[in-house]
Amino acid sequence: MKSYIPNFLTLLNVLSGCIATVFAVLNHLEWAALFVFIGIFFDFFDGLAARLLYVQSEIGVQLDSLADVITSGLVPGVVMFQLLSMAERGGWNLGFIGHDAEITLLPFVGFAITLASAYRLAKFNVDENQISSFVGLPTPANALLILSLPLILLYHNNDALNNIILNPWFLVILTVLSSYLLNSPIKLFALKFKNWSFKDNGIRYLFLIGSLVLLLTLRFLAIPVIILFYVLASLLMPSEK
Template sequence: MKRYIPNALTLLNLLCGSIAVIFAVNDNFVSAAFFVFLGIFFDFFDGFAARKLNIQSEIGLQLDSLADVVTSGLVPGIIMYKLFQLVEIELGSWDNSQILFGVTPLACIGLSITLASAYRLAKFNVDTEQQNFFKGLPTPANTLLIVSLPLILEFQNNDTINAMILNKWFLIGVTILSCWLLNSGIKLFALKFKTWGFKPNATRYIFIILCVVLLIVLQFAAIPLIILLYIIMSVLDNMTSK
């Protein structure tokens, strides 16, 4: 019976991602974010359960990536697509001439994130090196970055930050950066603990503590800073390890 547990958790990740897609398409970003967070939670624990139960399998690896394509690929792409549409509405430039077969061509730039995520997951599946580290930004981390943008708009209530997010060029820049980070060669540490000792896990413990502090102080606005912190600490960790 226990051999079904990891795959069941993966399927729950896929279910949450599918529900998040429905909410995102209907402009309910808060509910979409909730199910994305829940999906990422299941995504973390399916691998954890597989390792602890010693029942890792090839089908589990493939199923995990298929679920991530939805939760951490399709959902952030749709959210970015919707943010582009929101910018056009805010600027008052929304009209029927911008719609082609029910799709807004400019906003399709946001779907580049979905394509880059799928490509990153495919590379991960065939890369035998990424056992104790990630090469490029993991798709769940990138998804948290994209999902944080509408949450900041909804809850931070800061006119300066809102104006920055609701800027076409800012969204284009974030999209390009997101696609590059996903498929870059930057080595990023994984939050996998082989032991609980502080010395071999110093970077991980410091990162987690800083994340908690930033989230308490800045709330959703902390998420982009946490992603930046994750990259900086990984680069520094790579330099010191050499």
Template sequence: MTKHIPNFLTLLNVLSGCIATVFAAYNQLEYAALFVFVGVLFDFLDGFAARMLKAYSELGLQLDSLADMVTSGLVPGMIMFQLLRMATSEGWTEPHLVNFDGSLGSWLPFAGFILTMASAYRLAKFNIDTEQTDSFIGLPTPANALFVIALPLILLNQNNEVLSAMIHNPWFLIGVVLVNSWLMNARIPLFSLKFKTWGFAGNEIRYIFLALCLVGLLTMKFMAIPAIIVLYVLLSLVGNAMRKS
């Protein structure tokens, strides 16, 4: 019976992604972001449960990637579509209306789905890659999802004119799409948060990262989330350089 617990948690990730998809389609991006976060939490818990229960299976591996494709692949693309739609119009438009007239501005929001394409490619590679057991190569799709969902949360909840102007700029958003799509598929080793032991030795970079995350979230709120993803990449690069030296 216990061997089914990780897969059940993965299916809850799928459910969270489905709910987030509905909210993203109706431009209710705060709720979409909430259910992406819930899905990412289930994504962490299913792996944790599999390690604790030693309930590994090929089915679990495939199911995990399928769940991530919904929660951390499709939904970020939809959220970016809505952000680009807002940035190329006068504001939040009716969710059921797509103002398509053939111009560049009406095509541009669909570029958000480049994130979905890049996520699909990364997840397919991950399933056949034997190198990504204790670490990642390229930005994990949940990390990209967290980065993207933070953008509407910042826009809607934090009164920061500079950041609001950036998020309202379609070319900044396109830059996020292109950079994050590249990072997800780049051959850059990134550390994982999988703890084999709870001691500080051997887990220094993980504990430092978690401590900085906590400080950032307490002081910067939603603005901390993109900063945390950038910090994650930078700490990984520093760790890579230190291992090579």
């Protein structure tokens, strides 16, 4: 029976991603972000449960990536589509786009994130070297980066930030950068502790403490800063054998 627990948690990730997709399509991006966060929570604990219960399986690996395609791939693509649509219309709109609204080609650029995420997950499934580290930005981290943008718009209410985020050029450049980071050769550390010693996990502890401090002080604006911190910390971290 215990062998079903990790896969059940992964299916809850799938469900969270499906709900988030509905909210993203309806342009209720705050709720979409909430269910992506819930999905990433399940994504973390399904692997942890599998390791603790010693029930890792190939089907669990495949199911986990399929779940991530939805929660951390499709949803960020839809959110970027909506942000690019808002940028073209010149402002924030909480309503559904509607069939009678003019739809241009630019917002569809946002789905490059979905394509890059799917490709990154496919590579991850056949790469046996990504155990204690990742090659390229993990899809959940990228999803958090993209989902932080509407939350910054809603909760920080800063004109300068709003003008940057709703600038089409900024969103296109971020989409290209995001797609590159997902499939880049950059080696990034994983938050997997082989033991609890500070000597072996110093960067991980500093990252978690720094992230908590940033979240408490900068709120949602901390998320892009944390992702940048994650990349820089990984570049400074000694290679693990």
